[in-house]
Amino acid sequence: MLLIECPHCGPRDETEFHYGGQAGVAYPAGEVSDEEWAAYVFLRDNPKGWFRERWFHVHGCRTWFAVERHTVTHEIRTS
Amino acid sequence: MSHPDFLWRNPDPEPAYDVVIAGGGGHGLATAYYLARNHGITNVAVLEKGWLAGGNMARNTTIIRSNYLWDESAALYEHSLELWEGLSEELDYDLRFSQRGVLNLAHSLSDVREGRRRVNANRLNGVDAEWLDAEEVKKFCPVINVSDRARHPVMGATLQRRGGIAKHDHVAWALARKADAYGIDLIQGCEVTGFEITKNRVTAVQTSRGRIAAGKVALAAAGHTSVLAERAGVRLPLQSHPLQALVSELLEPVLDCVVMSNAVHVYVSQAHKGELVMGAGIDAYTSYGQRGGVHVIEAQMAAALELFPIFSRVRVLRTWAGIVDVSPDASPVIGPTPVEGLYVNAGWGTGGFKATPGSGWVYAHTLAHDRPHPLAEPFGLERFTTGALIDEHGAAAVAH
Numbered sequence A: 001m002l003l004i005e006c007p008h009c010g011p012r013d014e015t016e017f018h019y020g021g022q023a024g025v026a027y028p029a030g031e032v033s034d035e036e037w038a039a040y041v042f043l044r045d046n047p048k049g050w051f052r053e054r055w056f057h058v059h060g061c062r063t064w065f066a067v068e069r070h071t072v073t074h075e076i077r078t079s
Numbered sequence B: 001m002s003h004p005d006f007l008w009r010n011p012d013p014e015p016a017y018d019v020v021i022a023g024g025g026g027h028g029l030a031t032a033y034y035l036a037r038n039h040g041i042t043n044v045a046v047l048e049k050g051w052l053a054g055g056n057m058a059r060n061t062t063i064i065r066s067n068y069l070w071d072e073s074a075a076l077y078e079h080s081l082e083l084w085e086g087l088s089e090e091l092d093y094d095l096r097f098s099q100r101g102v103l104n105l106a107h108s109l110s111d112v113r114e115g116r117r118r119v120n121a122n123r124l125n126g127v128d129a130e131w132l133d134a135e136e137v138k139k140f141c142p143v144i145n146v147s148d149r150a151r152h153p154v155m156g157a158t159l160q161r162r163g164g165i166a167k168h169d170h171v172a173w174a175l176a177r178k179a180d181a182y183g184i185d186l187i188q189g190c191e192v193t194g195f196e197i198t199k200n201r202v203t204a205v206q207t208s209r210g211r212i213a214a215g216k217v218a219l220a221a222a223g224h225t226s227v228l229a230e231r232a233g234v235r236l237p238l239q240s241h242p243l244q245a246l247v248s249e250l251l252e253p254v255l256d257c258v259v260m261s262n263a264v265h266v267y268v269s270q271a272h273k274g275e276l277v278m279g280a281g282i283d284a285y286t287s288y289g290q291r292g293g294v295h296v297i298e299a300q301m302a303a304a305l306e307l308f309p310i311f312s313r314v315r316v317l318r319t320w321a322g323i324v325d326v327s328p329d330a331s332p333v334i335g336p337t338p339v340e341g342l343y344v345n346a347g348w349g350t351g352g353f354k355a356t357p358g359s360g361w362v363y364a365h366t367l368a369h370d371r372p373h374p375l376a377e378p379f380g381l382e383r384f385t386t387g388a389l390i391d392e393h394g395a396a397a398v399a400h
């Protein structure tokens, strides 16, 4: 089980959180092509290594926040 | 004691092949086999970074069925199931393919509606399907607790009698032996590390054992497909997650069918040797670590014990995880990529074992003819742009 550091509550068990996927995926601005829209909706990075991702402290303070996690070692560093 | 005969050679790579398949799991091996058998293409190498079929092929719970909701999926998975029905004979190897019936339990009114709808859709597509009420479930599988006071009451189930399980190692070994006999090189300990691409056409792969020129390159790397595609500059709509399973100690025969519950993320069968094989849902986060959280196993066990109180004192022997390639609509991605000569077959996620022969069949055809096999056509990458998704979350969900 991961130990995830909520910026408000400190380190808590993974079971208190909901996973939010890749962080920093911005809503596309202005007119977008079908390809750009498809990329926004469906394409996410899937790296083997460090990954910036969002977590939701659903059973705690209900804050959304981002961390960096290594997808092989599962090590987490707050950023 | 001497080593039994080897089932395939262990060749070094040649400098060039007509087709290079990246990934020696079930799908890579089946693709190689059908390239030779159906299309006479034998100048083929399967490159495997570890040992043959040591990835998800070695880690799955071997459930086979074809009762998917939509026409496109029913056609593809049913084609695969029909191949399974003749595969032991064709490969001349006992795959322990056992059509013992697969139950998908319904625990709520919406499960019931979804299940009955799927039974009707399956029948229209010529896929065998039956709806059982709770009493009939009890008759079919007496060890399930169908009490309406249970935490997860059983309100009925779909039944596919032609569904079942097979022995995954035998499947891999049988396919490898046949592919090898056709002269195909199965090269282990050979990791694909990059691609040579000239004028948007792939011409070679770089590997841990040197450069290998290739007429065509077929990705078949399951959970690692995104990593490979990225090296060719291709982004795929896939996320890699751990998927865990476990086995119990060996028991006398007690469960003679496959029981699945999407709602509580449990699926159970009893292997030929006697151990209970149980699968869980995916871990929430993306990972390549081949391990998951113990709380996922715990939740799965809790649900399993509600369904099967008789298993309460059974001990777990071991748990493990594989890395599964999950697509947005729980359907695979099969076909060409934006790079000419580079093909993808991935996104089978939590449920690709059952598709092993069918996937190999349509992928081989796609490679041989440079255009998708009719059964694979709806599963191309472009569906994410056109919006023609094949949403199998209901039938596939996290279960198989």
Ligand SMILES: Cc1cc2nc3c(=O)[nH]c(=O)nc-3n(C[C@H](O)[C@H](O)[C@H](O)COP(=O)(O)OP(=O)(O)OC[C@H]3O[C@@H](n4cnc5c(N)ncnc54)[C@H](O)[C@@H]3O)c2cc1C
Pocket (backbone or CB within 6 Å): B022, B023, B024, B025, B026, B027, B028, B047, B048, B049, B050, B051, B052, B053, B054, B055, B056, B057, B058, B059, B060, B061, B062, B063, B064, B190, B191, B192, B193, B220, B221, B222, B223, B224, B228, B243, B244, B245, B279, B320, B321, B322, B323, B324, B348, B349, B350, B351, B352, B353, B354, B355, B400
């Ligand atoms: C716990 C678990 C339970 C499952 N249960 C079921 C089930 O009951 N029914 C069902 O239908 N499906 C099930 N699945 C899914 C099924 O196992 C997969 O969909 C299927 O095995 C994927 O195809 P494959 O066999 O080719 O994958 P794999 O066996 O994973 O083959 C991919 C291969 O590619 C290799 N590779 C990766 N990167 C490289 C590289 N760079 N160079 C060379 N080689 C590389 C890997 O080492 C691996 O051997 C389950 C999966 C898991 C993990």
Ligand SMILES: [Zn+2]
Pocket (backbone or CB within 6 Å): A006, A007, A008, A009, A010, A057, A060, A061, A062, A063
């Ligand atoms: Zn918090």
